[in-house]
Amino acid sequence: MSMENPTGLYRYPVTKLCMVGTTMVTLVASIASCKYIFIAKYDPFISEYQQYFRLLTFQLGCVNETDMALLVLIWYQFRNLERLMGSLKYISVISLALIYTTVCLAGLNCLVNRILPWKIWNGLTTGCLPLVLALFHFYKEYTPQVYEFEVLLTQPWSQKSHRKQYKWILNDQFLVNALVAILLINQGVEGIICGFISWIIGVFLDKGLLPGMDRWRLPLMQHLLMPKDASNNQGVYENPGGETSEELLIRRDDREESPGASNGASPLDDENANDEPARPLGVQFLETFRT
Amino acid sequence: MDLLRRAMHGGDPPFTPIPGSFPEETTTIHDSRMEGNVEDTSSGHSSRRNRWNRKAILITLVRIPFVLLYYIMVWTIVILSLLKPLCNISGFYKKKNSRLSDPKSQLNNLLETLDHESQRTLNPSVQDVNTPTYTFESLYSLEHGSLAPDIVQGGYADLLNACSEQCKFAIIYLHDSLLDNSMQYVNELLCSEKFATLIKKYQVLLWFSEVTVSEGLQAANALKVRQFPFLGVLCLKAEKKIEVIGRLEGNLDKYGTNALENVLTKGHNKLVQIRQQRQNLALQRLIREQQDSRYSESLRRDQELARQRNAQRQAALEQERQELLRKQWLLWRKSILRPEPTSTGGSACRIAIRTDGGARIVRKFDSNLTIDEIYAYVELSMEGLLDSAEVNNSPPLGYEHHYRFLLLTPVPRKELDPGTTIGDEPAIYPSGNIVMEPLT
Numbered sequence: 013m014s015m016e017n018p019t020g021l022y023r024y025p026v027t028k029l030c031m032v033g034t035t036m037v038t039l040v041a042s043i044a045s046c047k048y049i050f051i052a053k054y055d056p057f058i059s060e061y062q063q064y065f066r067l068l069t070f071q072l073g074c075v076n077e078t079d080m081a082l083l084v085l086i087w088y089q090f091r092n093l094e095r096l097m098g099s100l101k102y103i104s105v106i107s108l109a110l111i112y113t114t115v116c117l118a119g120l121n122c123l124v125n126r127i128l129p130w131k132i133w134n135g136l137t138t139g140c141l142p143l144v145l146a147l148f149h150f151y152k153e154y155t156p157q158v159y160e161f162e163v164l165l166t167q168p169w170s171q172k173s174h175r176k177q178y179k180w181i182l183n184d185q186f187l188v189n190a191l192v193a194i195l196l197i198n199q200g201v202e203g204i205i206c207g208f209i210s211w212i213i214g215v216f217l218d219k220g221l222l223p224g225m226d227r228w229r230l231p232l233m234q235h236l237l238m239p240k241d242a243s244n245n246q247g248v249y250e251n252p253g254g255e256t257s258e259e260l261l262i263r264r265d266d267r268e269e270s271p272g273a274s275n276g277a278s279p280l281d282d283e284n285a286n287d288e289p290a291r292p293l294g295v296q297f298l299e300t301f302r303t
Numbered sequence: 304m305d306l307l308r309r310a311m312h313g314g315d316p317p318f319t320p321i322p323g324s325f326p327e328e329t330t331t332i333h334d335s336r337m338e339g340n341v342e343d344t345s346s347g348h349s350s351r352r353n354r355w356n357r358k359a360i361l362i363t364l365v366r367i368p369f370v371l372l373y374y375i376m377v378w379t380i381v382i383l384s385l386l387k388p389l390c391n392i393s394g395f396y397k398k399k400n401s402r403l404s405d406p407k408s409q410l411n412n413l414l415e416t417l418d419h420e421s422q423r424t425l426n427p428s429v430q431d432v433n434t435p436t437y438t439f440e441s442l443y444s445l446e447h448g449s450l451a452p453d454i455v456q457g458g459y460a461d462l463l464n465a466c467s468e469q470c471k472f473a474i475i476y477l478h479d480s481l482l483d484n485s486m487q488y489v490n491e492l493l494c495s496e497k498f499a500t501l502i503k504k505y506q507v508l509l510w511f512s513e514v515t516v517s518e519g520l521q522a523a524n525a526l527k528v529r530q531f532p533f534l535g536v537l538c539l540k541a542e543k544k545i546e547v548i549g550r551l552e553g554n555l556d557k558y559g560t561n562a563l564e565n566v567l568t569k570g571h572n573k574l575v576q577i578r579q580q581r582q583n584l585a586l587q588r589l590i591r592e593q594q595d596s597r598y599s600e601s602l603r604r605d606q607e608l609a610r611q612r613n614a615q616r617q618a619a620l621e622q623e624r625q626e627l628l629r630k631q632w633l634l635w636r637k638s639i640l641r642p643e644p645t646s647t648g649g650s651a652c653r654i655a656i657r658t659d660g661g662a663r664i665v666r667k668f669d670s671n672l673t674i675d676e677i678y679a680y681v682e683l684s685m686e687g688l689l690d691s692a693e694v695n696n697s698p699p700l701g702y703e704h705h706y707r708f709l710l711l712t713p714v715p716r717k718e719l720d721p722g723t724t725i726g727d728e729p730a731i732y733p734s735g736n737i738v739m740e741p742l743t
Contacts, residue, residue: 018527023553095529096481096514098553152396154481156517158524165376178380229483 015158015184017092025237026103027091031084034140037073038080047075052118053135054125067118067136071110074139082195086144089188093147096154099237104229105150105217106143112222113142113210120209137199142210148192149214158184406458406518413478413513414443417489424486436496439489443511450502454509459522462510463537463545470578472538472567473508473545477523479531480513487555488532498563505567507536528552536563538570539577628702633688634695636679636704643667652725653734656681659708659741670726670733674719678706681739708741 021028041047052070057063074080094102117136124133160183196207216222291299421439442450455462455473466473476493479485492498502509512519514531526535530553540546549566551558559565644651644667652670654677657663664684668676683689685708710719712730719728719737726732 015521015524017524018529023529095531096479098482098530101481101483154515156515156520158517158521165373165380167373178377180380 017095021088021091024091024094024099026099026106027087027094029103030087030106034074034080034083034087038077038139041073042077047073049073050075050138051135052121052138054121055131055134058122059125067122068114070118070136070138071114071140071143076138076198079139079141079195079198082191082198083139083141083144086188086191086195089191090144090147090151092155093151100229100233103233103237105225106147107230108224108228109146109214109217110140110143112213112217113146116213117142117206117209133202133205135202137203137206141195141199141203142206142213144195145192145207145210146214146217148188149211149218151188152185153218155185160184406461407456409513409516409518410454410456410511411445413511414439414445416480417478417486417511418444420480420486421489421494425490437494437499439494442494442499443509450499450509453502453507454511458518459510459512459525462508465508466537466545467539467543469508470539470574470581471508472505472536472570472574473510474502475510475512475522475526475533475535475537477519477528477531477533477535478511478513479533480515482531484554485532488534488551491555492534492551492563497561501564501567505571507567526550534563536566536570538574540573541577628699629704630686630688631695631699632702632704633683633686634691634693635698637683637688638694638696640679640683641669641672641676644669650726652732654731654737655735656710656737656739658685658739668725670724672725673721674710674723674725674728675721677719677725677737678710678721681708681710682706706742708739710737711740712736713738 021031038047041050049066049069050073051057052066057066074083097105121133121136125131160181163180163182165178165180192207196203199206213222217225418439440448442448443454445451445454445456448454455465462473462475465471476488478489501507512522514520514523523531523533526533526547528535528550532553534551535547536549537545538548548570549563551562650670651667653665653667655663655665656677658681664681666680668680680689706721711717712719713736715730717730719731731737
């Protein structure tokens with residue numbers, strides 16, 4: 013039994029958009045040499061040059077390619093969220109979290125730097141780290157743990173019977189946790205501060221302290237996301253009683269070319285589909301010597 | 304790991320010294336050996352030390368990478384364990400999941416939630432076209448729902464087991480409360496009259512779960528669900544193999560009204576075939592069992608007959624042997640039978656014996672003998688051995704003779720004891736009649 017989400021990005025348009033967007037924006041900015049617009053340091057950009065647009069653009073692209081790679085990996089892991097919420101809600105939540113994190117982080121950063129004389133929190137992170145951290149709460153909250161395993165480490169030289177053992181328990185989400193931790197550490201203190209605030213924003217958003225989870229839906233996205241999705245199926249499914257209507261529903265193991273499947277519906281990702289048929293031992297031996 | 308450890312400790316298997324053992328013993332042995340080899344030690348000492356040095360260096364060299372690796376990993380773990388707040392965060396999320404681990408209570412909880420949500424989302428005042436015929440509670444409540452017996456109250460594995468054992472369809476509904484129209488399937492499909500009829504008609508097993516619990520997520524991943532809510536129809540494909548024959552994912556509007564019915568109708572033929580196969584198999588097994596039992600029955604009967612025959616043969620053999628012994632005994636008895644006293648003196652007794660066949664024997668006996676003599680005489684005369692030439696001088700070993708008749712005096716009727724002396728029996732002495740009666 014597979015314990016992982018279905019692989020690939022079929023029917024995950026928002027995840028696809030986020031992954032491609034994160035990569036493309038960074039690469040295009042790199043080619044066009046305008047990565048500087050993603051850097052938002054309070055001193056000197058805000059306090060001296062009053063470049064307030066930086067407070068709005070800091071999340072849009074990464075300066076560091078490592079961050080970009082990490083973010084793409086995390087977006088891919090977050091496809092479970094899109095499956096849970098549905099594409100429209102997911103992109104609405106993303107947009108909402110983007111707005112909240114941008115506003116809160118920019119506001120808090122300005123506030124802290126105005127009030128406190130030391131520059132302890134001079135800059136904001138680059139890349140959509142705050143957004144990812146806000147979504148991280150949703151991911152952890154709504155994805156149950158499926159399995160866990162232990163890593164044991166013993167001292168290799170001591171002969172004592174009861175030697176010290178290091179035990180470390182990991183679960184199936186450790187990849188996401190590790191990626192997020194690396195992402196946080198990778199941006200230093202700023203990353204940790206911004207990440208923590210964003211995570212709190214995520215919690216507030218989920219619990220309803222920050223409004224909009226239930227009501228806020230991006231207006232045109234319904235038409236952008238859905239028709240493509242529906243057009244694949246509509247013609248086939250809305251044929252009441254027709255012979256083709258159930259052809260699509262039936263997932264064939266033997267991969268026969270059914271009229272529905274050729275229409276480009278679900279990519280058949282059956283585990284057993286590619287398995288070769290069972291061969292008895294005698295046949296295996298004989299086929300070894302066959303030229 | 305053990306192999307590595309042994310390699311590092313010079314090939315010795317690791318052992319733990321028992322507390323309370325006698326470490327002195329080893330030293331004394333060592334000392335005695337030292338005393339014996341005092342002269343040798345000075346020469347052999349340096350070479351041994353050289354060898355030890357080489358070994359120690361080798362061991363150290365082998366150990367170094369392991370020690371380094373160990374320290375690197377320990378440092379990694381220590382640094383990672385400094386991120387305690389993150390661990391606490393994971394604990395913060397774990398609390399929710401560990402609360403309801405029992406599948407039955409989870410199911411109960413889910414059904415109650417669905418019921419409440421269904422009531423909340425449906426407006427009873429508006430009679431819409433989409434308003435379902437039944438309420439969720441009336442169909443699926445575990446206590447009094449009309450479809451409650453079909454609901455599998457267990458894990459996903461239980462459902463698969465039930466599906467393959469009972470050879471039925473199974474419908475899985477995975478609920479996702481995070482969706483905008485999360486109740487669409489419940490209100491428009493699960494509570495519809497059509498669905499309830501289908502379930503009853505095909506005796507479908509039902510299994511409900513939620514995607515935010517571990518079991519539901521596992522099922523969703525196993526079925527490769529890409530959109531929620533999800534409703535899947537499982538069916539036996541072959542013996543012990545279950546496949547998904549139909550699935551409704553995501554928005555319900557894109558599916559036709561009788562999509563589910565089509566799937567079930569189509570799958571039903573296959574299912575019936577599988578059921579028939581199973582019945583045939585069961586029938587064959589039954590027939591084979593009956594044949595086996597019949598065969599074993601006849602085998603038992605034959606064995607019994609053979610045993611009886613054997614016993615009969617044994618008995619016949621035994622009887623033959625007994626007859627032979629009896630004859631030998633009788634011949635021996637004849638050899639010691641006293642001759643009839645000639646004189647009619649005081650010691651002779653005249654006895655008339657009426658045998659069983661109506662013949663009459665008259666003979667004189669010595670009154671000093673026991674009545675046993677009369678018995679023997681009668682028996683010998685009955686067997687016709689009195690005149691035979693065969694002789695046997697010794698009685699057969701281990702044979703005890705029993706007469707097959709009784710000798711009685713007719714009036715008064717009295718049984719004659721073979722041990723009594725003839726002279727002591729007034730009924731026949733000096734003369735008397737004796738009647739012979741065979742023992743049955």
